[in-house]
Amino acid sequence: xxxKIGTLHTLQTIFMRDLVLALRRPSDTLGAIFFFSLVISLxxxxxxxxxxxxxxxxxxxxxxxxxxxVMLSLGRLFNDDYQDGILEQIVLSVCxxxxxxxxxxxxHWCYTGLIxxxxxxxxxxxxxxxTEIIGVLFLSxxxxxxxxxxxxxxxxxxxxGIKSSGTLISLLILPLLIPVLILGTLAVDAAAVHSxxxxxxxxxxxxxxxxxxxxxxxxxxxxxxxxx
Amino acid sequence: MLRTIALSxxxxxxxxxxxxxxxxxxxxxxxxxxxxxxxxSSFLRMLAGLLTPTSGQVLWNGESxxxxxxxxxxxxxxxxxxxxxxxxxxxxxxxxxxxxxRAIQVxxxxxxxxLNRWQMHGKTILRPIKQLSQGQKQxxxxxxxxxxxxxxxxxxxxxxxxxxxxxxxxxxxxxxHLKSQRSLVLTSHLHANLDAIKVGLSNFETVLxxx
Numbered sequence: 001x002x003x004k005i006g007t008l009h010t011l012q013t014i015f016m017r018d019l020v021l022a023l024r025r026p027s028d029t030l031g032a033i034f035f036f037s038l039v040i041s042l043x044x045x046x047x048x049x050x051x052x053x054x055x056x057x058x059x060x061x062x063x064x065x066x067x068x069x070v071m072l073s074l075g076r077l078f079n080d081d082y083q084d085g086i087l088e089q090i091v092l093s094v095c096x097x098x099x100x101x102x103x104x105x106x107x108h109w110c111y112t113g114l115i116x117x118x119x120x121x122x123x124x125x126x127x128x129x130x131t132e133i134i135g136v137l138f139l140s141x142x143x144x145x146x147x148x149x150x151x152x153x154x155x156x157x158x159x160x161g162i163k164s165s166g167t168l169i170s171l172l173i174l175p176l177l178i179p180v181l182i183l184g185t186l187a188v189d190a191a192a193v194h195s196x197x198x199x200x201x202x203x204x205x206x207x208x209x210x211x212x213x214x215x216x217x218x219x220x221x222x223x224x225x226x227x228x
Numbered sequence: 229m230l231r232t233i234a235l236s237x238x239x240x241x242x243x244x245x246x247x248x249x250x251x252x253x254x255x256x257x258x259x260x261x262x263x264x265x266x267x268x269s270s271f272l273r274m275l276a277g278l279l280t281p282t283s284g285q286v287l288w289n290g291e292s293x294x295x296x297x298x299x300x301x302x303x304x305x306x307x308x309x310x311x312x313x314x315x316x317x318x319x320x321x322x323x324x325x326x327x328x329x330r331a332i333q334v335x336x337x338x339x340x341x342x343l344n345r346w347q348m349h350g351k352t353i354l355r356p357i358k359q360l361s362q363g364q365k366q367x368x369x370x371x372x373x374x375x376x377x378x379x380x381x382x383x384x385x386x387x388x389x390x391x392x393x394x395x396x397x398x399x400x401x402x403x404x405h406l407k408s409q410r411s412l413v414l415t416s417h418l419h420a421n422l423d424a425i426k427v428g429l430s431n432f433e434t435v436l437x438x439x
Contacts, residue, residue, distance in 0.1 A: 004331050004332065005328075005331050005332070005333045007331070010328050010329070010331050013324075013328040014325075014328060014329070017317075017321070017325050017328075020317070020321075021314060021316060021317070024316045024317075025316055084310065084312060084313065084314060084315070085308050085310030085312040086312040086313075086314065088278060088306070088308050088310075088312065089312045089326060089329055090329060091278065092276060092277070092278070092301050092304065092306055092329075093301065093329040093331075094298055094301050094302045094329070094330055094331045095329065095331060096298070227278050227279075228278070228279055228280055
């Protein structure tokens with residue numbers, strides 16, 4: 001007789017499989033890393049050695065670069081599974097679709113957002129930022145990058161089956177991410193002038209909690225429509 | 229028991245078929261025939277709950293499949309015409325994943341045994357799927373049948389790209405499935421594998437012909 005395994009175990013194996021796939025096909029991760037590093041390094045080159053100006057615009061540059069780098073990697077999040085026919089099996093899984101989608105978002109964050117997050121303090125050094133500001137920047141990205149994966153996944157789910165969906169995802173999703181971008185950079189700006197910044201981080205956490213809850217529901221609905 | 233009530237399908241404003249009423253009890257097979265584009269796959273996808281009916285509904289054990297979605301999906305094995313395999317992963321990993329999605333616990337030996345039964349041996353099961361032939365992919369995909377005991381199997385063109393040997397293995401699985409009082413819906417281009425289908429379905433079948 002067949003033995004059943006628990007939902008949590010199933011989700012764990014789905015997570016591991018997505019991670020293994022990302023490792024065997026590292027173009028998404030490497031693309032995001034190189035894009036992120038290059039774009040950030042271009043600004044000091046283009047603007048020149050104006051330390052004060054660079055310090056002021058650094059949080060914005062890092063945030064915008066992270067946003068765009070994550071957008072680049074979203075195109076294949078669901079599209080590959082759709083092309084391979086695996087999406088049908090995922091939708092027909094005995095595991096709640098919303099949870100599977102949440103796991104896929106988490107996994108996407110691990111192979112893009114998390115790596116950008118780890119790189120960000122090193123790249124921020126180019127802008128001559130103090131360690132305190134780098135700390136706040138790191139915190140804001142720590143809270144912000146999972147939101148990018150969650151909301152970005154909605155765009156990826158809505159554009160399934162469309163060739164070169166990258167541009168369309170950006171057009172759909174970037175306007176939704178403006179509040180995240182503003183709050184993230186405001187927190188760092190506040191830290192730079194030594195005023196309290198925790199308010200912005202709390203607001204980011206609130207947006208994060210909301211998107212972790214709502215994005216999987218929206219995504220699951222979009223996936224079912226894509227197969228219909 | 230699977231039942232459809234006045235099931236109709238429209239794709240892109242074109243009526244494919246309408247008012248299909250049928251019921252399928254355990255140990256019955258439904259063989260769906262029809263020309264290309266007559267809506268065979270759409271019918272199967274609708275039975276699996278992937279496609280929303282234009283009108284009518286699908287019942288499983290007397291309840292609409294949309295009402296109790298996950299308990300229906302626990303009793304269903306759907307194999308579409310695309311082998312749902314990741315090209316970068318090998319046969320074992322792919323099969324493991326498909327089992328995980330159904331929350332069925334299988335050991336490494338179970339998986340190897342299942343693949344062996346479909347004449348997949350040794351190194352082929354450790355090679356990435358993209359290096360395998362179409363028929364081998366189909367065998368990996370059908371190895372799910374060796375590990376699943378769902379009361380309802382819905383198979384879209386399962387005989388596609390299988391050689392005579394593979395067709396025979398599939399035939400015996402279908403027969404075993406039907407003999408243990410479970411239901412089966414399948415499509416097939418038929419003529420090429422007529423013998424295997426006959427062996428597999430041996431008098432259990434009803435035929436639904438789309439024009």
